Amino acid sequence: MTLQQMRYAVEIADCGSINEAAKKLFISQPSLSGTIKDLENELDITLFLRSNRGITITPEGAEFLGYARQILEQYRLMEDKFISPEQRRKKFSVSMQHYTFAVQAFIRLVKRHQDHQYAFAVHETRTYEVIRNVATLNSEIGVLYVNDFNRKVLMKLFRDSDLEFIPLFDCPISVYFWKNHPLAEMKSIAIEQLKPYPCLSFEQGENNSFHFAEEVLSTYDYDQIIKADDRATMLNLMVGLNAYTLCSGIICEDLNGEYYRAVPLETDDTMTIGYIKKKRLPLSQLAEEYVRELLTYGE
Numbered sequence: 001m002t003l004q005q006m007r008y009a010v011e012i013a014d015c016g017s018i019n020e021a022a023k024k025l026f027i028s029q030p031s032l033s034g035t036i037k038d039l040e041n042e043l044d045i046t047l048f049l050r051s052n053r054g055i056t057i058t059p060e061g062a063e064f065l066g067y068a069r070q071i072l073e074q075y076r077l078m079e080d081k082f083i084s085p086e087q088r089r090k091k092f093s094v095s096m097q098h099y100t101f102a103v104q105a106f107i108r109l110v111k112r113h114q115d116h117q118y119a120f121a122v123h124e125t126r127t128y129e130v131i132r133n134v135a136t137l138n139s140e141i142g143v144l145y146v147n148d149f150n151r152k153v154l155m156k157l158f159r160d161s162d163l164e165f166i167p168l169f170d171c172p173i174s175v176y177f178w179k180n181h182p183l184a185e186m187k188s189i190a191i192e193q194l195k196p197y198p199c200l201s202f203e204q205g206e207n208n209s210f211h212f213a214e215e216v217l218s219t220y221d222y223d224q225i226i227k228a229d230d231r232a233t234m235l236n237l238m239v240g241l242n243a244y245t246l247c248s249g250i251i252c253e254d255l256n257g258e259y260y261r262a263v264p265l266e267t268d269d270t271m272t273i274g275y276i277k278k279k280r281l282p283l284s285q286l287a288e289e290y291v292r293e294l295l296t297y298g299e
Contacts, residue, residue, distance in 0.1 A: 003075060005039045006068040008032060009047055013065050017054045066162075069137040070278065077284055092286035093121035095133040096143035097214045098202055098231045099273075100252040105293035107255075109286065124231070127214060128207035134276050135161040140287045143294065145248070145271040149218070153211040158276060167274040168291070169298025173216050174249030174262040178238045184261045191220065191265065198224040198243040200234050215246045216269055235260070248273060250297050273298070 008025065012032070015021040022029040040047055047061035057065065076091070090113055096102040106122050123133060130142040146154055146165065158165050175189050181197075183189055199222045202214045210218040226243060228234045235256070237243045248271060249262040275291065277283065283291065 001039060001042060003072065005035055006072055008035055009039065009061075010065060010068055010072065012036065012048060012055060013057055013061075018048075018050070066136070070281065073137050073140075073278070073281060077282065080284060090116055090118040090286060091120070092118075092284065092290065093123070093133075093139040094141055094143065094287075094290060095123040095125060095130040095139040097127060097130060097145070098124055098234075099143060099248070099250075100231070100255050101248075101250045101297045102143045102294065104252045104255055105290060105297070108293050109290050112289065113286075126202070126204050126207065127212040128204065131157060131161060131163070131276065134163060134278065137278065140284060141275045141277050141290070143273070143275050145214075145273050147216055147269060147271045149216070149269075150211040150213075153209075162279050163276045164279050165274050165276050167272045168294055170270050170272050171248045171250065171298070173246055173265045173267055173269050173271065175244050175265050176238075176247045176249070176251075176260065176262050177242070177244040178235075179259050179261050181238070181242050181244065181261070183244075183263065186263050188264045188266050191217070191267070194244060195223055198226050198237070198241050200226050200228055200237055200243050200245040202234070203227040203229050216271055217246060217267070 008021070011025055012018055012021040015024065018033055018036075019029050022032045025032065036047065043064070045060040045064070046058050047064060048055040048057060092109070094102075094106060103122065103124065106120075110118070110120055121139070123129070123139060125133070127144060130139075130144055133139040134142040144154075146167075155165065175183070175194065177184060177197075183193060183197075186193075201218070204212045204214075226237060226241075228237060234245060238245075238260070246265065247262065249264065251260060251262050273294075275294070277287075
């Protein structure tokens with residue numbers, strides 16, 4: 001078994017098709033199929049089930065791919081550290097819940113390396129996708145929060161996915177809305193004062209458990225609630241409907257302008273902002289730089 005065979009298997013899994021993977025790898029489809037067949041014979045397992053509609057990953061294949069991704073990531077880290085660093089393209093990928101500050105930290109990281117060749121990726125997405133992206137090493141780290149309500153469920157999922165959660169900072173809960181909202185000038189807000197206004201929540205798709213909600217107090221019985229898929233729509237709804245959401249209270253005026261406010265919610269609940277990573281896999285230099293940028297928001 002070779003690194004090349006592992007790379008080929010991972011590319012097929014990512015493409016969902018041997019033909020598409022062959023194009024990306026710049027090799028012929030028969031050559032790629034033969035390489036994977038040799039690998040399957042050596043391992044005495046079937047990695048992929050082939051059909052006219054593409055490939056399906058077998059349970060044994062999924063387990064193998066999990067190990068292969070870790071090995072390839074370790075090899076990449078070794079290359080970054082020891083092999084001609086001046087000639088390599090810098091690579092980093094992060095997934096996150098819908099946090100403006102996490103995007104701003106990413107922007108700062110990119111600006112620091114704007115004179116170098118790089119291939120960066122940022123995925124602002126649903127909670128379960130953040131976890132899955134890191135578990136499959138499509139992202140090196142994932143930024144999300146835990147609190148007393150979701151901690152037990154998420155920590156079990158992290159363990160089952162061979163991930164660890166590293167806390168960065170704690171923050172109180174705030175109500176986030178546009179600057180002309182009737183409650184925008186309050187010093188603090190009780191949850192009962194929000195009843196006349198729609199509550200906004202990020203849609204979590206098939207994994208729409210309360211424990212995956214990006215907003216705290218997800219089990220509260222809101223009179224009016226609107227689900228949205230992206231942050232831009234959320235901001236538009238705040239302006240058009242005097243709607244609100246619950247968040248960390250960290251405002252990034254550089255990105256969102258001066259049009260929004262965060263007012264402390266009168267509650268004892270707090271949220272811990274942190275990141276997840278693969279267990280036993282050290283952070284790359286770029287990931288460490290990104291984490292340091294995140295830490296500045298907790299100061």
